[in-house]
Amino acid sequence: MIVNIGHSALILALFVALMQAVIPLAGASRNRKKWMLLGRRSAAFLFMLVSISFAALIYAHASDDFSVLNVVENSHALKPMIYKISGVWGNHEGSMLLWVWMLSLWGFFVERAKNLPLPLQARVLAVQGMIGFGFILFILLTSNPFLRISPAPLEGMDLNPVLQDLGLAIHPPLLYAGYVGFSIAFCFAVAALIEKKVDAGWAALIRPWVLAAWIALTAGVASGAVWAYYELGWGGFWSWDPVENASLMPWLAGTALLHSVVVLGKRSALGNWTVFLSILAFSFSLLGTFLVRSGILTSVHAFASDPARGIFILALLTVAIGGAFLFYGWRAPQVPSGAGFSAVSRETALLLNNVFLFTFCMTVLMGTLYPLFLSALDLGSVSVGPPYYRAALLPLLAPFTLLMGAAPLVAWRKGTLKNLSIPLTLTGMLLVIFFPLLREKPLSLLGFGMGGWVILATLHDAWKKTGNKAPRSYYGMVLAHAGFGLLMIGITATTLWGQEKILWMRPGDRVEIAGRQLAFLGAHERPGPNYEIKTGVFTVDGGTMTPEKRWYPVQEKMTSEVALQLKGFGLLYLVLGDQDTDHPERWAVRVYYHPLVLWILLGALMIAGGGLVSFTDKRRTP
Amino acid sequence: MKQIPLLIFLLLAGFFAVVLFKGKDPALVESAMIGKPVPVFDLPPAIKGKKGFASRDLQGTPSIVNVFASWCVMCQLEQGILEEIGRAEHVPVYGLNYKDTPEKTAAWLKKYGDPYTAVGDDRKGRVATDWGVYGVPETFVVDARGFIRYKHIGAVTDGAYQKIFKPLLAELRK
Numbered sequence: 001m002i003v004n005i006g007h008s009a010l011i012l013a014l015f016v017a018l019m020q021a022v023i024p025l026a027g028a029s030r031n032r033k034k035w036m037l038l039g040r041r042s043a044a045f046l047f048m049l050v051s052i053s054f055a056a057l058i059y060a061h062a063s064d065d066f067s068v069l070n071v072v073e074n075s076h077a078l079k080p081m082i083y084k085i086s087g088v089w090g091n092h093e094g095s096m097l098l099w100v101w102m103l104s105l106w107g108f109f110v111e112r113a114k115n116l117p118l119p120l121q122a123r124v125l126a127v128q129g130m131i132g133f134g135f136i137l138f139i140l141l142t143s144n145p146f147l148r149i150s151p152a153p154l155e156g157m158d159l160n161p162v163l164q165d166l167g168l169a170i171h172p173p174l175l176y177a178g179y180v181g182f183s184i185a186f187c188f189a190v191a192a193l194i195e196k197k198v199d200a201g202w203a204a205l206i207r208p209w210v211l212a213a214w215i216a217l218t219a220g221v222a223s224g225a226v227w228a229y230y231e232l233g234w235g236g237f238w239s240w241d242p243v244e245n246a247s248l249m250p251w252l253a254g255t256a257l258l259h260s261v262v263v264l265g266k267r268s269a270l271g272n273w274t275v276f277l278s279i280l281a282f283s284f285s286l287l288g289t290f291l292v293r294s295g296i297l298t299s300v301h302a303f304a305s306d307p308a309r310g311i312f313i314l315a316l317l318t319v320a321i322g323g324a325f326l327f328y329g330w331r332a333p334q335v336p337s338g339a340g341f342s343a344v345s346r347e348t349a350l351l352l353n354n355v356f357l358f359t360f361c362m363t364v365l366m367g368t369l370y371p372l373f374l375s376a377l378d379l380g381s382v383s384v385g386p387p388y389y390r391a392a393l394l395p396l397l398a399p400f401t402l403l404m405g406a407a408p409l410v411a412w413r414k415g416t417l418k419n420l421s422i423p424l425t426l427t428g429m430l431l432v433i434f435f436p437l438l439r440e441k442p443l444s445l446l447g448f449g450m451g452g453w454v455i456l457a458t459l460h461d462a463w464k465k466t467g468n469k470a471p472r473s474y475y476g477m478v479l480a481h482a483g484f485g486l487l488m489i490g491i492t493a494t495t496l497w498g499q500e501k502i503l504w505m506r507p508g509d510r511v512e513i514a515g516r517q518l519a520f521l522g523a524h525e526r527p528g529p530n531y532e533i534k535t536g537v538f539t540v541d542g543g544t545m546t547p548e549k550r551w552y553p554v555q556e557k558m559t560s561e562v563a564l565q566l567k568g569f570g571l572l573y574l575v576l577g578d579q580d581t582d583h584p585e586r587w588a589v590r591v592y593y594h595p596l597v598l599w600i601l602l603g604a605l606m607i608a609g610g611g612l613v614s615f616t617d618k619r620r621t622p
Numbered sequence: 623m624k625q626i627p628l629l630i631f632l633l634l635a636g637f638f639a640v641v642l643f644k645g646k647d648p649a650l651v652e653s654a655m656i657g658k659p660v661p662v663f664d665l666p667p668a669i670k671g672k673k674g675f676a677s678r679d680l681q682g683t684p685s686i687v688n689v690f691a692s693w694c695v696m697c698q699l700e701q702g703i704l705e706e707i708g709r710a711e712h713v714p715v716y717g718l719n720y721k722d723t724p725e726k727t728a729a730w731l732k733k734y735g736d737p738y739t740a741v742g743d744d745r746k747g748r749v750a751t752d753w754g755v756y757g758v759p760e761t762f763v764v765d766a767r768g769f770i771r772y773k774h775i776g777a778v779t780d781g782a783y784q785k786i787f788k789p790l791l792a793e794l795r796k
Contacts, residue, residue, distance in 0.1 A: 073696075153695045157696070279627075280627070283631070294642065296638065296641055296642065310642045311642055311643075314639060314642060318632075321635075322631055322632060325627045326625075326628050328624065328628075329624040329627070329628050330624075332624045333624055375641075376637065376641045
């Protein structure tokens with residue numbers, strides 16, 4: 001019954017979205033207030049309907065309703081409740097419903113916003129309604145999570161054990177909130193093109209939306225990296241996997257947008273470029289959704305990938321992105337262009353920042369799509385990995401970080417470079433002091449130098465400004481930039497100085513890593529909720545570490561739970577491997593030492609936190 | 623100038639369309655067994671009173687080999703369609719009973735339908751491994767010479783029957 005209500009609510013939502021797409025748009029162009037207000041009503045109603053639908057699916061999963069195919073395929077009565085709920089979006093159909101729910105949630109926020117002129121709000125909501133209509137139609141026609149199965153089986157097939165993790169509860173909702181959040185900037189851009197009004201006022205209105213989506217996306221990408229780090233077999237915190245790249249591209253475009261909005265707000269320059277980036281950021285979100293959901297890229301879930309879905313999303317993509325860019329090409333030349341600025345100025349620095357970020361974005365896009373190009377043209381299959389990204393991105397990263405440290409010190413309109421000497425000297429001095437340590441890995445001079453420079457330059461500027469009441473968004477920037485510096489240092493240290501040992505161990509054996517003694521005491525077994533557990537017991541420095549292997553009988557899959565322990569400046573990472581079949585007392589053990597790896601996490605948290613601090617800055621102008 | 627983003631996007635979209643319409647998922651690992659003769663095996667019957675299942679059964683006429691188990695939920699979905707394929711296409715449907723017990727299999731077939739000409743008992747899963755099976759259900763189409771022509775992963779649906787099995791079996795009968 002509840003499942004039927006959820007299905008009906010989604011069908012009704014389709015029509016509400018259609019209404020939201022058409023009537024407020026017509027109302028705004030004919031200046032009919034009632035029609036425009038209908039857009040707001042529809043947005044609220046749409047949010048309610050999609051929420052009901054989403055709640056119904058969660059209810060079906062939580063109550064083990066095995067008459068629903070989606071529950072049968074992804075759940076199991078013995079699965080712990082938290083994974084029954086997060087399992088809702090651990091599959092294609094449910095994750096698309098989460099996507100649409102996020103969209104309607106953002107629409108609801110726009111509906112609630114008090115500071116928007118009614119025609120602009122109506123147009124934004126109308127464009128949002130179009131996107132919602134397209135995706136709800138997609139779910140209903142090709143990816144319906146409410147399909148029934150008859151006769152209903154007594155038990156489900158369980159969720160892929162790798163996904164039975166807290167990461168599934170946190171990562172996808174944050175990531176989707178960010179992905180879909182950029183739809184608001186997209187809608188604002190289309191609305192601005194309709195109104196032919198791209199100015200400082202528009203920038204002030206759009207900035208909180210960009211910032212909010214960017215914070216969510218930053219947190220989403222970071223939580224994904226953490227999950228991939230401790231989940232064995234996902235190649236560490238970042239492996240340049242296409243699915244990871246799909247989340248990085250909108251982040252890069254969004255970061256560029258965040259900075260160009262500032263220029264537009266302060267100096268009324270870069271108007272068309274900002275509109276372009278607004279369209280681009282969400283285009284990358286859509287592209288990411290397409291790449292992941294169409295099965296066009298390498299995916300372990302190629303099982304159920306249905307070609308109809310890929311074609312449908314591609315059609316959606318073409319209408320949304322193609323339509324927006326077509327409109328942009330037509331309207332942008334008619335929008336009055338803004339003020340100019342001199343060569344050495346904050347504007348130039350931010351423009352350069354945009355050029356860099358845009359180049360990064362295109363580099364990642366090339367690397368992601370290149371294997372696809374080759375296989376489509378039957379030129380063989382290749383995989384583009386870390387060496388490509390290192391070669392393509394590192395040379396650009398150095399001037400980029402130099403700029404990042406310098407830009408906040410340069411004044412608007414016309415500045416000088418003399419403020420840079422103190423932090424530059426400090427960075428140089430630190431590198432000299434640590435030279436004996438860094439000498440063995442020359443690349444670390446670059447990584448630490450860049451990270452140190454960003455942190456020192458940013459903090460130096462903040463220290464100088466302490467007296468004169470800088471706005472809160474300034475401190476947000478300081479936090480985020482310093483966080484980026486930490487991130488660079490963490491990545492440099494852990495990539496260059498990480499240690500790894502793989503060996504067979506019998507109870508009583510010892511191994512040395514990073515100057516510490518790790519001893520294996522033995523392994524024991526016990527049952528878990530929907531799996532069997534084998535635990536290895538190790539000691540290091542008087543503390544114990546207990547990595548696990550879990551066997552999921554329903555899916556016939558084995559997962560590894562790594563054990564982590566903070567030691568000195570780094571993290572000890574311990575994996576219990578296979579038991580030797582011929583000598584059952586022997587276990588394969590993998591142990592890693594990752595120095596400063598937590599700085600990466602800390603850096604990412606500071607970046608997102610910096611966004612939050614900026615977000616609380618309630619001034620009208622950015 | 624301002625139309626460049628559109629042009630680049632259209633180029634990309636056109637390219638995606640080509641990949642999608644080519645229909646070949648670059649990620650999908652094609653079974654290494656396609657185009658090869660079936661592995662040699664001789665399995666005892668999974669159900670008392672019925673025949674066993676051996677590689678020599680697959681000579682002389684096109685046939686379907688379905689890997690199933692009573693503990694496999696998706697297998698319940700395809701029993702009806704397998705029965706229909708066997709009847710409508712006049713092909714024998716053989717069952718490879720994967721890691722199962724005879725008692726459970728017999729009860730399960732009674733409950734969900736028995737489309738099989740014969741069912742082999744692959745209790746240890748050894749024969750299935752020779753076939754390159756890595757999950758149940760999987761369904762193979764074998765030609766009259768005993769060569770594997772197609773492998774279907776997951777439950778056979780009506781759509782898969784109409785789109786893949788029907789034309790392929792028609793071709794094999796020629």
